[in-house]
Amino acid sequence: MRLSEGVEWTVHCCTLLAGLPPDAALSAKKLAEFFDVPPDYLAKHMQQMSKAGIVNTKKGPNGGYSLAKPARDITLLDMVEAIDGRVCSFKCTEIRQRGPSGVSPCSYKTPCGIARAMRKADQVWRDELRKTTLADLQIIGLRETPPEQMNKAITWLKGLFT
Amino acid sequence: MRLSEGVEWTVHCCTLLAGLPPDAALSAKKLAEFFDVPPDYLAKHMQQMSKAGIVNTKKGPNGGYSLAKPARDITLLDMVEAIDGRVCSFKCTEIRQRGPSGVSPCSYKTPCGIARAMRKADQVWRDELRKTTLADLQIIGLRETPPEQMNKAITWLKGLFT
DNA sequence: GAATGGGTACTCGGATATAACTTGTCCGAGTCTCTTAGG
DNA sequence: CCTAAGAGACTCGGACAAGTTATATCCGAGTACCCATTC
Secondary structure, eight states, X not given: OOOOHHHHHHHHHHHHXXXXXXXOOBOHHHHHHHHTOOHHHHHHHHHHHHHTTSEEEEOSTTOEEEESSOGGGOBHHHHHHHHHOSSOSOOOOOGGGSSTTOOOGGGOOSOOHHHHHHXXXXXXXXXXXXXXXXXXXXXXXXXXXXXXXXXXXXHHHHHHOO | OOOOHHHHHHHHHHHHHHTSOTTOOBOHHHHHHHXXXXXXXXXXXXHHHHHTTSEEEEOSTTOEEEESSOGGGOBHHHHHHHHHOSSOSOOOOOXXXXXXXXXXXXXXXXXXXXXXXXXXXXXXXXXXXXXXXXXXXXXXHHHHSOHHHHHHHHHHHHHHOO
């Protein structure tokens, strides 16, 4: 069970977008250059973010991606689910109904106890992810990014908007 | 992100084993027959359970798998980690260090904030799984299994130990 | 009748193919901008 | 000098391969049991 690395990429991208002026947009190509990842593959993931309503897109020159909502209203869970989906990590195939001792499906009044426990754990995982917003990640980034990197990043960004 | 179906199989198998007399063992073949799953593939997963110290194995006729510890001392997390591994679902590739604004690794005093949030969520997920023991699952099974299935299962099991 | 040796059937364990999914790449549709020609 | 039309370049979006992991299968090593033979 491993999350797609697309999650890491897009969350970093959104954190970067959160630091831009409200009307600015960054293309997939530029984002990929900033993080040194495959441009086309990143674009594919950003499309999923667009479908999920997390980012807006703008075509043409000076177009690209920008946040669709305030950073405070975007949770880490929103971004994870945009890439990874909303289904529970545990899939119950009801093997209790199979085999020589299985009986008709309507005999089972409650969901499988194992599945219930797994779903509960999945729920607390999602609840925990919901607690962190993009604004939180942005603040952490501003506070903990090495000053040298901050300067390089600002210089790099300014070079795009001239 | 989806858990291997081997998790479902092995947890069900352990729950069944928990209901057997202490000295009894059930072979992978019989377990697979009980749940109607591929015997060889189930055996592969049960080997992982053996490596993790959850079940004991006994070769030869009337051999098979049996619990290595009391059901109360086996958590759902133990079984999940035996199959799925102990590594965090989120893999941080430190993309913050890459690209044109990256600086030397020693400049980063703290782990990436995104990775911290993801690891925290992974931790609460594992903590939740730790709360459920095999004994709990066994009790739930005894309470919620349809009586008709319970009878068929007992009959089936008795047929093996005659 | 009891003990012992060998054969047989059954078990786990690891090595080996196949299938599904994640990862990575490519090309087309749409849109803004810049240039250039005309009024 | 101002306006407007057109070409060009840049963007996203979905369709198309390659690599990796999960799934499924097979065969060999080891062990307990059963039976026949012998004392």
